[in-house]
Amino acid sequence: FFLYSNSRTNYIAFISLRFASDPSLEDFKLSLRKSHTFCSRINLPSCNMSLFMAGSAPEGTQFDTRQFDQRLNEVLEGQDEFFTSYDEVHESFDAMGLQENLLRGIYAYGFEKPSAIQQRGIVPFCKGLDVIQQAQSGTGKTATFCSGVLQQLDFSLVQCQALVLAPTRELAQQIEKVMRALGDYLGVKVHACVGGTSVREDQRILQAGVHVVVGTPGRVFDMLRRQSLRSDSIKMFVLDEADEMLSRGFKDQIYDIFQLLPPKIQVGVFSATMPPEALEITRKFMSKPVRILVKRDELTLEGIKQFYVNVEKEEWKLETLCDLYETLAITQSVIFVNTRRKVDWLTDKMRSRDHTVSATHGDMDQNTRDIIMREFRSGSSRVLITTDLLARGIDVQQVSLVINFDLPTQPENYLHRIGRSGRFGRKGVAINFVTKDDERMLFDIQKFYNVVVEELPSNVADLL
Template sequence: LAFVATVPRTRRLLKEEDMTKIEFETSEEVDVTPTFDTMGLREDLLRGIYAYGFEKPSAIQQRAIKQIIKGRDVIAQSQSGTGKTATFCVSVLQCLDIQVRETQALILAPTRELAGQIQKVLLALGDYMNVQCHSCIGGTNVGEDIRKLDYGQHVVAGTPGRVFDMIRRRSLRTRAIKMLVLDEADEMLNKGFKEQIYDVYRYLPPATQVCLISATLPHEILEMTNKFMTDPIRILVKRDELTLEGIKQFFVAVEREEWKFDTLCDLYDTLTITQAVIFCNTKRKVDWLTEKMREANFTVSSMHGDMPQKERESIMKEFRSGASRVLISTDVWARGLDVPQVSLIINYDLPNNRELYIHRIGRSGRYGRKGVAINFVKNDDIRILRDIEQYYSTQIDEMPMNGKLAFVNLLPEYLIDNVDMFSIDVLVVQGTKCAFLFQPYTGFTDLGP
């Protein structure tokens, strides 16, 4: 009950184009269920869905929820910010026997923050079901994990290392598990996690249903699923749909690495109009850039995987609340994390692969809203940028020379959805006064340009 009071009861209706324009490549037996009421969901779950603020299922929810509920293995892919987390959370909750206080569903995620976010969504949607859900993640007290698991949890959401540790200690009993969900599945089946996933999978009952969810699913990952999935239903968005229609993409030609910092400082005033995430490729670069920005009297926060868990949680709490506006991070923040008011992404370093690019820019433009992605590109990065454009059939335009002012001029079209919550009265940039009179934030509304 204490948690539920903190969940904002806001409208989470995706824009209509999310329902109609996305093209999926699906198995023949997949049909479209246009409303939550026609999905055959239990009454107490429906109450939780509507209380959470959902009104109409998104495109991926319309296709995937019924298939998961039927007990089929499912591979589901859709763009970032289109409701994938709620897709499997609703499905998991529908399949639980609440009278049985044993773990019946296991959800694995690549980062601690994402596992915690999944737990919160489950508790909120299951508000009227008396569901027990525990977040089992590294960096936290092992004794507390053991105590919670001994009490009995219907669902465990966690990171593979800590989950496997709890299984080996026999604190997490797997005999009643009937569903395994891999969120950000391509990352989970990558080299770093693959062995841990297989370690966990070996302890699950043979008939366990498996669901894979991600915004990106490369061909080699799809081929790998034959090892542990049975005749899976496939719901895959077409590749050229993946670049997220509502996100305007730019690049800034900086020529040399040392010019990036000055470019970022020039843009700082604009970053704080809304909330922004700046991505670097290494933890060392995050620490260096954070220190440089603070030395120049800019207010920023930062996060990466080497930070203590308590510090990571504190930074996330501040950023979600809007207390901090600019977050510098590694790719620990690139997957799945949902802060709807983020509408600007800066790739200080271009990511190392094409899939990460989609996940990074997908931190903006959540729930069909608009966003902007700006890429700092050195001379030797142009080839990588063109490869991303070609692979996803998208266009990344060069930002005009008067970068700051040009960016501000994008606000009415691309960022107005998110600026509204900060009640900005007047913005002065390069001597140009741009007046914006906004009402306080009242929910996920589409104000339009």
């Protein structure tokens, strides 16, 4: 018996398979395939599966439990066949078989040579394959899936054909900008559906017709539920920053959205880090995906010099930051703290000492956040204080210094933070303020990324 259950709709299906004789491994595999096919037809996720077998052996024989366990393990270990590999590398955009007007957009955006993830990742996505891709921040993941989406759109059909989900409004809006810029010569129509904006305006734009929707899970699900966003023509579904998207806060919403999409759909999952639980969850809605992963010890932060400053007490961090302010103002800098309240506190303290800083966090209304980010991107604001929530939406080419006023609480977030500096191979510097209580976290970060973080030298300005 195969038992399949769907936790979201409480469907349960029992599939009974009768074997004429002692089942061989091939019988098991065939049965698994048949049951997977059946469950996909009735919209049950076949990977949420418990497998049971009951049967009677001929009289006078014994059921061979050891052989059964061995065969079952072989079948279950075969789950690694879920992934396929893709080893082709294309060292130029011209070699990828992209449309001429897409190439024009890519070159106009400022790309000359594809990054490592683009060399391996654009073509399989363009071929319609499901893909899981991992690369560090600042290596061009966004342009990878944007190129893949744009290559496959039918521009004669002004209906939503691609849906991209992102964990924050800022990141969704950043993706929208990249998609629009790369598709400039194709005439692509893109819209960002994010919270904090007018629902009626979203409905009006979607009614008029778009090719691509980029958005946050809550607003996208709302638009699908209202049928303002029609899913009939959607053939591509992308999760950006999957580690964040598949965390507890977004997992259920993603499943809800996925169940409203057509059954045959291409899925792309992109992230700087890919913890095991994220990979496991992708099994629920991907078919034989191409896996382009970087092992944890290969997660390099090349081009980013990393330093720490010993700060005896938490209260001394502010003095240390003020001492560094003149250095900060040489270039554009981002300062990370761990809470929204601390963003406000640090901003007030810096301004009271006549230091010019901008600040943004999730409690601010969308319009205010947009204005602040616009000023920062244009260069009129040079020092930005923010939290992890917004780390992934900051894509500013001129940022070459990141300060971790507070070390991140999770090692994975360290990459997302300091990846803001040294974008696309430029040089960058990261400075970590470390108290006695932070020493363990700094040790964990160094171990996690296989890096050595050195003490800050006195000539830090020369490194920028």
